Amino acid sequence: MDQIALQELLSALPLGAVRYVDETASTNDDALQWLAEGAPDASLVCTGMQTRGRGRMERAWYSTPGASLAFSVIFHAGSAEPQAVSLLAPFAGLAVCKALETSLGLSPCIKWPNDVLLGGKKVAGVLAEAVWDGPVCRGVVIGIGVNVASRSIPPMQALVFPAGSIEQAAGRTVDRWELLHAIIAELLHSRSTIGSTGFFQEWEGRLAFKGERVEVFPPAGGRVSGRLAGITPAGSLRIGLDDGTTRDVEAGDVSLRPAPG
Ligand code: BT5
Numbered sequence: 128m129d130q131i132a133l134q135e136l137l138s139a140l141p142l143g144a145v146r147y148v149d150e151t152a153s154t155n156d157d158a159l160q161w162l163a164e165g166a167p168d169a170s171l172v173c174t175g176m177q178t179r180g181r182g183r184m185e186r187a188w189y190s191t192p193g194a195s196l197a198f199s200v201i202f203h204a205g206s207a208e209p210q211a212v213s214l215l216a217p218f219a220g221l222a223v224c225k226a227l228e229t230s231l232g233l234s235p236c237i238k239w240p241n242d243v244l245l246g247g248k249k250v251a252g253v254l255a256e257a258v259w260d261g262p263v264c265r266g267v268v269i270g271i272g273v274n275v276a277s278r279s280i281p282p283m284q285a286l287v288f289p290a291g292s293i294e295q296a297a298g299r300t301v302d303r304w305e306l307l308h309a310i311i312a313e314l315l316h317s318r319s320t321i322g323s324t325g326f327f328q329e330w331e332g333r334l335a336f337k338g339e340r341v342e343v344f345p346p347a348g349g350r351v352s353g354r355l356a357g358i359t360p361a362g363s364l365r366i367g368l369d370d371g372t373t374r375d376v377e378a379g380d381v382s383l384r385p386a387p388g
Contacts, residue, residue, distance in 0.1 A: 128175055128304065136304055140312055143167030143201070152179040155254055155270035158199035162258055162266045166201050169315060173198035173307065180272060182252055183241070189285060194276035194292075196303050200314055204264040211322045212264060213377075214362050215255035216241035217330050218321045219269045219314065223251050224333055226309035231297050236335040238288075239355075239364050243273075244335050248291025250274050271310065275303040288384065331358050341366070342384055343376050351376060 133147040144167050151157055154172045161172065177197040180188035190197045211218075223243045224235040235245050243251035254270040274280055274292040281290055293301050320326045331337070336355045343351045343366060351374055353366040363375040 143170040150176040154199040158268040168203040170201045189281040191279040194279035196273040199270040212257045216253045219253040222313040226313045230309040236333045238335045245296035248289045
């Protein structure tokens with residue numbers, strides 16, 4: 128891939144501008160800098176090799192050249208996005224799910240709040256970051272990493288949750304640039320739906336572990352265990368506790384896992 132080929136591949140999509148770099152530390156860092164320098168709305172940064180990919184809370188995200196996708200999309204703050212910053216990660220997760228379903232016939236789900244799972248394994252992660260000027264949101268950067276070929280799956284000891292790849296789930300080789308096209312088309316197409324009733328319905332419909340026993344570890348510490356009831360209108364996770372009450376856990380640095388046993 129190179130700058131011209133990427134521009135050609137995506138030429139039919141309503142992107143603001145496209146940048147391809149052979150190698151970079153993090154496309155989110157590049158996109159944040161570009162946003163500060165005046166990147167047009169709906170601009171894309173994509174790389175062939177990401178050397179210091181970030182997850183939430185500065186956790187590492189591993190990419191493999193020739194086998195993964197690593198890219199970031201910049202959105203200027205529109206009418207919906209500032210109110211919905213916490214919904215951007217699930218929005219992007221949903222876009223990845225829909226692209227995988229329509230282009231490859233797969234049935235992915237979302238491990239709240241931001242992981243895309245296939246067959247119970249994480250195949251994609253989303254890092255959404257907003258740029259604030261006091262209370263005003265200037266724009267957002269949505270970074271997406273996808274394990275496409277099986278050799279992109281990191282070693283298990285580097286992970287807290289099992290990882291998989293698109294090719295492993297599809298049982299065939301997948302053109303990662305076609306997949307990039309499908310994901311970006313979906314992101315641009317569904318942007319106006321963030322926070323709508325349909326958005327929440329779709330998100331709940333794809334929610335991994337719904338109705339199952341889970342453990343959630345909020346950032347303040349402690350552990351919430353119970354049955355995963357669904358998503359609240361604010362995008363929090365609703366857990367049904369054993370005493371019959373419910374507890375809502377906000378997104379942020381929360382980890383969720385199926386309860387042991
Ligand atoms: C994420 O964070 O899953 C967000 C990942 C976002 C990566 C994209 S790539 C383009 C853009 N540029 C960046 O610098 N970042 C974005 P989180 O939910 O915090 O999960 C991080 C955890 O996922 C790590 O601690 C590992 O356990 C696991 N992990 C790392 N690499 C993985 C991979 N390739 N596949 C599956 N799991 C992985």
